[in-house]
Amino acid sequence: MNRPVRIGIVGAGFIARIHAEAYHRLPGPGVELRAVCASRGERAQAFAATHRIERVAGSVEELLGDPEIDVIDLCVPNHLHAPFGVAAARAGKHLIVEKPLTGAFEHVGNPRALLAEALVNADALLDSCDAAGVRLMYAENWVYAPSIQKARRLFAAARAPILRIEGEESHSGSHAEYARRWATAGGGSLLGKGCHPLGAAFYLKRAEGQARLGRPIRPVEVIGATARLTSSEAYRASSRAFLRGGWIDVEDWGTMVVMFDDGTVAQITAADTVLGGIKNYLVAYGANAVVQANINPNTAVVAYAPTPDVFGDEYIAEKIETKAGWTFPAPDEDFMTGYPAEIEDFVRSARDGSPPLSDGHLARDVIATIYGAYVSAAEGTRIDLRPFLHEE
Ligand SMILES: NC(=O)c1ccc[n+]([C@@H]2O[C@H](COP(=O)([O-])OP(=O)(O)OC[C@H]3O[C@@H](n4cnc5c(N)ncnc54)[C@H](O)[C@@H]3O)[C@@H](O)[C@H]2O)c1
Numbered sequence: 001m002n003r004p005v006r007i008g009i010v011g012a013g014f015i016a017r018i019h020a021e022a023y024h025r026l027p028g029p030g031v032e033l034r035a036v037c038a039s040r041g042e043r044a045q046a047f048a049a050t051h052r053i054e055r056v057a058g059s060v061e062e063l064l065g066d067p068e069i070d071v072i073d074l075c076v077p078n079h080l081h082a083p084f085g086v087a088a089a090r091a092g093k094h095l096i097v098e099k100p101l102t103g104a105f106e107h108v109g110n111p112r113a114l115l116a117e118a119l120v121n122a123d124a125l126l127d128s129c130d131a132a133g134v135r136l137m138y139a140e141n142w143v144y145a146p147s148i149q150k151a152r153r154l155f156a157a158a159r160a161p162i163l164r165i166e167g168e169e170s171h172s173g174s175h176a177e178y179a180r181r182w183a184t185a186g187g188g189s190l191l192g193k194g195c196h197p198l199g200a201a202f203y204l205k206r207a208e209g210q211a212r213l214g215r216p217i218r219p220v221e222v223i224g225a226t227a228r229l230t231s232s233e234a235y236r237a238s239s240r241a242f243l244r245g246g247w248i249d250v251e252d253w254g255t256m257v258v259m260f261d262d263g264t265v266a267q268i269t270a271a272d273t274v275l276g277g278i279k280n281y282l283v284a285y286g287a288n289a290v291v292q293a294n295i296n297p298n299t300a301v302v303a304y305a306p307t308p309d310v311f312g313d314e315y316i317a318e319k320i321e322t323k324a325g326w327t328f329p330a331p332d333e334d335f336m337t338g339y340p341a342e343i344e345d346f347v348r349s350a351r352d353g354s355p356p357l358s359d360g361h362l363a364r365d366v367i368a369t370i371y372g373a374y375v376s377a378a379e380g381t382r383i384d385l386r387p388f389l390h391e392e
Helices: 015-023 041-051 061-064 078-090 112-131 148-158 196-215 335-336 339-354 360-379
Strands: 003-012 031-037 071-074 094-098 136-139 160-171 218-227 253-260 267-269 278-288 290-296 302-303 325-327
Touching: 003 015, 003 061, 003 094, 003 339, 015 031, 015 041, 015 253, 015 335, 015 339, 031 041, 041 112, 061 078, 061 136, 061 339, 071 339, 078 094, 078 112, 094 112, 094 148, 094 278, 094 339, 112 136, 112 218, 136 339, 148 196, 148 325, 148 335, 196 253, 196 267, 196 278, 218 360, 253 360, 335 339
Parallel strands: 003 031, 003 071, 071 094, 094 136, 160 267
Antiparallel strands: 160 278, 218 253, 253 267, 278 290, 302 325
C-alpha cells in the first residue's frame, strides 16, 4: 500500500482520544483519520474537530460502508466489540479491537455459561477476520509499553526461564458508566483491568517459549478469587471514602494464579479500590534475572508541592486524587503505557499485511483464562483451561 492507511474510529470517549493522539504522533503522511462515529452526534462532531478527522458518520453501518476506510478502530464498550467487529470484518476492514477482546454479557450469574459465551464471541471475531482475510489487531497496550519490551529483551539476553510473573493494574475506580454493569462490561476489575498484566504476562511467556522451545508457552490452569470491597460492611462503615462506588453487579477486586505449560506461574491482581493514582507494574522473576517494569507510577520525575493548587492545571498522573505531597508526574504517560507504539505497529500491520505483536490468539487466551478464573472463584476449584484453548 503506497498511500496513507485510512482509519475509521468508532467511539469518541476516553480511549478514542488516546488513539487519535497516537495516530497524529506517527511521522509522515502514513495515516489518515477518515471518519468517526459515536452514539452522540455532537460528541463525535467535537471529537472530529479536535482531532482533525475529515468527517462524522451517522452510524457504524455508514462507517463500514465507506470504501475509503481500510481499518476500523473500535473504541466502544465491551459488549459492542463482537457485533461491531464481526460486521467490520465482513465489510472487509482490518480491525483494531480495544481490550478486552470481548466477553460474556448474557448469562450473568452463571460462570460456566459465561465462559462458553465469551469463547463463542471471541471465536466469532477470530473466525470472521480469518474468513475475510483481514487483520485482527488486539489493542493490549501493555505489550507495547517500553518497560515490557525491555523486560522481553533482557530475558531474551538472559536465556533463562521466567519462573514467576507478578502483575497488577489497579486504581480508584473506572470513570465509564458501562463498566459498572455486567451486561455492558462483561465483568469487573478482573476482566477490565486484569486483562492488561495478564496480556503482558502471556506475551512474555510466548516470546520466551518461541526463543527457547520454538513454540509459545501457554496457560494450562487458573485459580481465581473476586470480591466487591466497596459493598462490604467494612467499607460502608468507613467515615470518609475516596473510592468510586456504584458497581451494580461486577467485582471491584480480583486476583488469579495462572499455571503455564512449562510449570511456571503468573499472579495477577486488579482492583478498582486502590488510591494513589493508577498502579501498573509487572515483575518477572527468572532463573538468573529479575526485571521489574514500572509502567505507572515510575520515578522518571518525582515532585513535591505543599498544597494541591501549586501545580495548577499541569497534569500529574492518571486518577491521582491530589497534587499535594510527593507525586510521580508522568512526563509522557501515553508513551510509557505503550499507546503510540501500539498504534504504530497496527498501522504497519495494516499496511504490509504482517501480523501485529498483539493479535487475536493472545486475546483469546486472555479471555479463556479470565472467564476460567470467574468459574474458579464461583466454584472454589482450580480450572483446567486446556479444553477451552485453541491449538496454535
Ligand atoms: N487500553 C486501555 O488502556 C483502555 C483504557 C480505557 C478503556 N479501554 C477500552 O476502550 C473501550 C471504550 O472505553 P472508554 O473508556 O473509551 O469508554 P467511554 O465511555 O469513554 O467511550 C465510549 C464511546 O463509545 C461510544 N459508543 C457507545 N455505544 C455506541 C454505539 N452503539 N455506536 C457508536 N458509538 C458508541 C460512545 O459514544 C463513546 O464515545 C472499552 O472496551 C475499554 O475496555 C481501554
